[in-house]
Amino acid sequence: MKKELAKTYDPKGLEERLYKKWLDGGYFHAEVNPDRKPFTIVMPPPNITGQLHMGHALDNTLQDILIRWKRMQGYEALWQPGTDHAAIATEVKVIQHLKEQGIDKDEIGREEFLKHCWEWRREYGGRIVSQLCKLGSSADWERERFTMDEGCSDAVMEVFLKLYEKGYIYKGSRIVNWCPKCQTTISDAEVEHVDQDGFFWHINYPIVGEEVRFVEIATTRPETMLGDTAVAVNPDDERYKDLVGKMLELPLAGRTIPVIADSYVDKEFGTGCVKITPAHDPNDFEVGRRHGLEEICILNDDATMNGKCGKYTGMDRYEARKAIVKDLEDLGLLVKVVPHTHAVGTHDRCGTTVEPMVKPQWFVRMDELAKPAIQAVKNGDLTFVPERYTKIYLNWLENIHDWCISRQLWWGHRIPAYYCDDCGEMVVAKEAPAVCPKCGRTHMHQDPDTLDTWFSSALWPFSTLGWPKKTPELDYFYPTDVLVTGYDIIFFWVIRMVFSGYEQTGKSPFHHVLIHGLVRDSLGRKMSKSLGNGIDPLEVIDEYGADALRLTLVTGNAPGNDMRFYFEQVEASRNFANKIWNASRFIMMNLPEEDIPEMDAKDLFPADKWILSRINTVTREVTENMDRYELGIAVQKIHDFLWDEFCDWYIEIAKFRLTSDDSVRGNVSWKAAALWTLKTVLAQAMKLLHPYMPFVSEEIYCTLLPGEETIMTSDWPVYKEEWSFPEEERQIAAFMELVRGIRAIRMEMNVPAKTKTDLFVVGKNLEIVNELRSLFDSLGDSSRMLFAKAIHIIGSKDEIGDESVSVVLSDATAYIPLDELVDREKEIARLKDESAKMDREIARSSGMLNNPNFTSKAPAAKVEEERAKLEKYRATKHQILDQLARYGL
């Protein structure tokens, strides 16, 4: 039974209905299936605090395109979804939430707080998932996971214990990045260096036992001097050689500190003397450890000065800075203050200036783990698209520091370390030990810290598939194929997944990493909450449809590049959906109730063969582009084919036959051939379009082919040799050239559309005349497109009156009697213009061909091509002159 599309394209109702149909049909679900090859993508798990933003929309659109495409290609395509507990992000949100109800985190305690977190997750954790559905994401929701569900938590424990036993995880007092606002450590990846205007304070430290000599140091952080335990100079610095080993008076602190020599000091920078504060500067920390210096912590966790700071105790670090500078000035020890811009580490979440502190924390030793991850890209097991991101990946890995994984948060995976209250013994184990293995007493308590949220995400590609259990899924779907993510989280996530994958499974967790850029606003600014320039994808979907949004996000941008978001672009995308909607509706209106018989391509008429040949080529090219992840180029080709070739030309040409009486050539019906071609090409084009615009393509496809359940499981088209018709492509190209030529002339002459003329087409020779006659014959009544009263295909221009307008084609010239077109002078001017243009072309072309270097060195085909062009120019020129002669010129 023939079906019809709704009169108007309404994405809203359509998309909701189709998504439900897909879910009900179970098309998103993948199973272990030995008969097919697997194709796997793990979805970067969005935070449970998340609201869908343009970054998610882009990221998930790209993944959905790939997964839908591979599914159609016959792979068992698994898109593994899930959400991330997002330790700090969620904890902050829940604290805020509780605060609004007058509840304080610390008052209710850990257990109670975690209950609220889980409650919060139940309440809001699914929100982003439902938003991803609106986008059309065909993820296997039956397999949805959560980083803190039982399986993922088991994986975390397993990895922690394994790495601990191997000595790769250790607890130690090291310098860490401390966020005084969030009250937790953060990893290097979470520190953002921001240039800030500050000062260089030059301070004199008196030398013990010398009245007049000082050591002048320069610092950007004078308040940390209370924690100084040395001053360092470069061992090769002649200026200070005699100072090494001397003691200095540390002003305001009432202590003395030594001068030491360390090559870390740059002779050229500042004064060449550096105050060393091991407890509050990463470099100083290293220097301090090398020289066995004391680490004096002078700050509380909230960045106020602690009890070791005398009169400054209790002051905020910046308050103390002012006070100390003032006091130094009063003592006459402040030499000068020089403005200085420097990069300050800030917490990427809250923007607070990070305080380096020495704290006992848990770390992952990176040196050994990094090795296979580095090797992976060097031997090609792992590739980045675009390739340039390999360098960024490598650069980070080659300079990696140990990863601080403990966080002073409650929401997350708690570190499985237990301490004996009585003897201090530490036990790392899956379960809490009942008794202390050392002293035998029973007062054990668990480490209060939790793990960095990225510790669990690092395991995502295999933990979601069942690891550490040996599941059939893990065996079949792992390693995954492509990871799609933004360049901004290569450090946080991609790297950690890779080294974790190698360490735990011996394999790279994925073969390719497809990197995309940021979606910016129309002014090129990052979308951000504070700027208020964010565009809500859901609102865009609501107004224009998910298909339009998706098309917008992949059109016209290359992998890895940022893009700007324009509503004009969304509108254009929506218009495209509307265009194909109406074209399809037109085709379906013309289809008969009964089925059209299958046809053999070789029995078709030239125009049919042409469009078949074109979609055949487009199919091949699109597939090649997609193989190279050039999704923007691929969709551009589909778009152009559908709009410019199929709608603007083929449908228009096919109309000649649809609207006239049927006729049979050989054993093929005119109309049936057109209808079969329309239907076949449209169906195939919808398949190509489906990964990009799943909803509209599904609706059209299933309406066009009422027997088909869904386009989702249809076969991805492949190139067919028997659909290649170069000869017909050439013929239709000539026809199009003729139509365009006539339109242009009529426009130039201001001929009203109503005015029809005679049209004479003169072939160069008999063979061409016959070919043209047969072509025009096969097209049906093409006079409408040519604005013709009658079309005469003839062998000689003698039959035409002298005064006429011509359109010159490769093998023929078309003439329109001038008297029907009004303006003689205008036509002469036009011919002269054309003639001059030909002269230029002939000069250019013959210039090239007269260059012996060109003819001898350029490829033969190129030279031949140029010769053919020149020949055509000359013929055209000749005909123009001929025409001018008819006007007596």
Place this chain on the structure above:
RNA sequence: GGACGGUUAGCUCAAUGGGAGAGCACUCGCUUCACGUGUGAGGGGUUGCAGGUUCGAGCCCUGUACCGUCCACCA
């Protein structure tokens, strides 16, 4: 201080070394029976600058300017 990306039409961006393109915007037409969310015809560019390689350069090489991004322990 390193590394990377960009510089092409008014705007946003494309273009395996072989006559510079698209979308939007602009100009001038069209109530053509699928679509005005449409359709036809146009205008508009010394491809940042300077060299080089090549028969031939937007594309390759060198240098340079500007914009942007990432990394980095010059206190």
